[in-house]
Amino acid sequence: MCHHLRGFLGIVFAVLLIFITFVTSFEAVTYWTPGFYRDEFEHYQVLDDMQAWMGDEMTMDDLCDVMHQTMVYLRGDRENLIVETTINGGTTEFYNENEKSHMADVRQLFVICLVVRSLAILSCIAIAGFLIVVAGPRGALGYLSRGFNRACLLILGLVAVIAFLAMIDFTRVFTVFHEIFFSQGNWMFDPRESRMINMLPESFFSDCALRIASTFVGAMLAFLVASGVARQFTKS
DSSP states (O other), X not given: OHHHHHHHHHHHHHHHHHHHHHHHHHHHHHHSSTTHHHXXXXXXXXXXXXXXXXXXXXXXXXXXXXXXXXXXHHTTOSSOOOOEEEETTEEEESOOHHHHHHHHHHHHHHHHHHHHHHHHHHHHHHHHHHHHHHHHHHHHHHHHHHHHHHHHHHHHHHHHHHHHHHHHOHHHHHHHHHHHHOTTOTTOOOTTXXXXXXXXXXXXXXXXXXXXXXXXXXXXXXXXXXXXXXXXXXXX
């Protein structure tokens, strides 16, 4: 029974570590990549789209500042999404009320993920410490590596399925995601009325998804190699 409990804790540790890695991969792409938003805005010519759909003219620097303030808000470090910027030569709020409502829901999801990640980190430390006490450093390493191998292969398989579906029809995957996490339905916008949807077209999100998936899979493969080395060490 004690052996099974330790094996179960090894799997729990692995699942928590995978969640931590996913959230951190998301953060690395959306917060830590220099020039990411400017490059995307220039690539998809979002300023031209804003002018074509809504007659709005603004500079790239102002648009990037709006995005910066938005990302600060989404992680809970800004109280509201009242973001004023220069459009058509005058100062105005960038977001309308419908956009603010949706972004408030996105913020809630962001903050929950960050809080859960912090709890997951503490839980991983506690599990690893417990296993070291009851099974010794080498024994703990064995349980953790076996648990990670099992969970990692399952998650990578799931990621592969989702990636395959996204390559076939990203719009459908994107829609299902929003229907699951934003079931209140306030995530659909008209480009003739929404600056946000012109700033963040679907192609932008497909690029984000690809970068996040690549970062996550790369980290998982590195952990998988490390886990294999650890298992060999425990057998020696």
